[in-house]
Amino acid sequence: MKRREFLSMAAATGAALSMSRAFGTPVPTSGIAPQPHACATAAGRRGKLLILIELKGGNDGLNTVVPFADPAYYALRGHIAIPRDRVIALDARMALHPSLRPLLPSWRSGQLAVVQGVGCAQASPSHFRSTEIWDTGSRADVYRRDGWLARAFAQWRAQQVRASAAAFCNVEAGPFAGLSFAHASPGAWAHVLKADDAPCLNRSNMDLAEDDRATDSAFDASIAPPSRPATFLDSIDAVLRTALVSTKPGSYSAIRVTLDGFDTHANQPERHAALLEEFAQGCAMLHAELTRLGGWNDTLIVTYSEFGRSARENMVRGTEHGGAAAHFVMGGRVRGGLHGQPPDLARLDATGQLPVEIDFRRLYATVLGPFWALDARDILQDDVKPLPLLRA
Template sequence: MKRREFLSMAAATGAALSMPRAFSASVPTSRVVPQPDACATAAGRRGKLLILIELKGGNDGLNTVVPFADPAYYALRRRIAIARDQAIALDERIALHPSLRLLLPLWRSGQLAVVQGVGCAQANPSHFRSMEIWDTGSCADVYRRDGWLARAFAQWRVPQVRAAAAIFGSVEAGPFAGLSFAHASRDAWAHVLNPDDSSSFDRTNVNLTEDDRVTGDAFDVSIVPPSRPATFPDSIEAALRTALVSTQPVSYGAIRVTLDGFDTHANQPERHAALLKQLAQGCATLHAELARRGRWNDTLIVTYSEFGRSARENLARGTEHGGAAAHFVMGGRVRGGLYGHPPDFARLDATAQLPVEIDFRRLYATVLGPFWGLDARGILRDDVKPLPLLRV
């Protein structure tokens, strides 16, 4: 992939290549956000890439991973439940929403884990506060400002090995909030420092050479307003090109891609089906391209959302803010299958929220420990056990 191709795509995707103001502290004059160094123990290894997919707004886990064998599910959702003959059965009790059919090859090959009952104990119904809890990787009664990935990057301090970060589809720092660039090299994945002013490149003003490296000099360019908002497919493509554009893969990388629109208080069936179709298409694209480039075994894709939805539908054919939900983990090293227990509708609380069975931070501990080899306990400030999702 040539620089000209990459910048052409970036100009088309609008806000895809953007980072929030929280990332712009202590940056060099090259106008490229640098990246911190990584621990030397990873020197010479292929890059381990984390791709977080944020399902913004609170994804309805019950209509994503469907407990189709439980009559209580249909009693609570008479108008919005997924019909048994449409659901894609994974076993005798659990199925996928029909819009997720493109995930079936990953399921059948044992590279898709479905983790049920994930959430934060004593979750907050506020979008803002709940997302803050997930982004900081903390308990509901702990208030932090630094993201869990920012703390992970802080462990990478030794030269020779690099780490890189990028976000697409959102200008919020999220899990990268507070990321320090005190130990930085010139290469970077994030190219626009101030998306509040503008969000895309004017490629006509770029002086390029024909090599594949992305360096600070390549992005000392003029900025113009985006011609259109970036779509989720745009962001997926931008994330792929960003991950693959360097001829010297970073030892560690983290990319967050946001798919917005999951706050489905009304007319949920149509809206949710369209969103899940985009999610499945995006994951299938990531899998196909990363596998083709030989990077799939070094990649972990994890979905997350600030909360699930209420088990009981509302009068507007939608759902309210809820509790636990299912999430997906996929990759070449993933030990596929169903994890956790199916929803227990006999344990709903007064607001029809499902109880949390798996602390959401166990997903993070799995990334930090088994996948990246970092000190998960030190980063999460708690003794959180990883899930047995990865093959050795």
């Protein structure tokens, strides 16, 4: 059966991941669970699903959400700016890159929020350090090893709540770093690098102590490396086969899927357009299928990237590591529209970057508090206010 055919079967598929021993009785199986046994009871169950989409490499926010009415934008980007006659206008000042046209149904239905000026104050220009900051949900001057989602799992375990997690197209634990078997069972985590391995993965019968720490290597060992890298759309197919439809009311799932290639130092226009098209097509697939399956109102899609790009283009039709950027939040409960202040290109910081207007952790606080009803202050170790992005 071809992977696309799985979409029509998604209502009958189960979770990719079994639940913690502390949260419920595991499915008695090993390896890839037979679909009728592990997945047959999926229909009609709903939980709260977060889909984090990582735009890895540092997405160029200015060419993603375009300040097309600002002459400074075209002055700074004489070779890579998106022409005015090609942008998709959202209002009199801001527009989407033309490759993002598949997002328009979500925008028009008021279920796509564009959050402008998001970033980390005093951020590092290093990919490694900036990714670490975003994954741990910390200030730039705080060094942690545990991911912000791992800390969310710790709260769920204390509340005896069912939870599951998965990561697609990325071997790094990222925001799940530090997730232990005391917080979730061996089967509650999987790196899924090959989309066809996604349906109903289960390792719940592994005999491991509750206090054993799961390392990156242990996670990776659950699935053999693919013969070819999975594409982003392969991963979206896999997300739809493995995610929300099997979780019960009151349970929670977190999935991270990575789209790599945004470190566009040279020849950016063609590369960036292709990446944004993949991203938009994937989001449109998620919207359409989760709406059809009745899970869209209980889903939140949030983008993140370690930083934006430089406001000024470089000499090789690219951009350097930068500051703040726009991010997307989608879902059935989302208050759509433009949020935050448009980029002010006359007010760049001392390094020529866009200053941060919205602390990136406010996106996380919105997930943790209004969406998941967790204690965001405890998880983020700071008084970070959520954004007004969700309807009750």
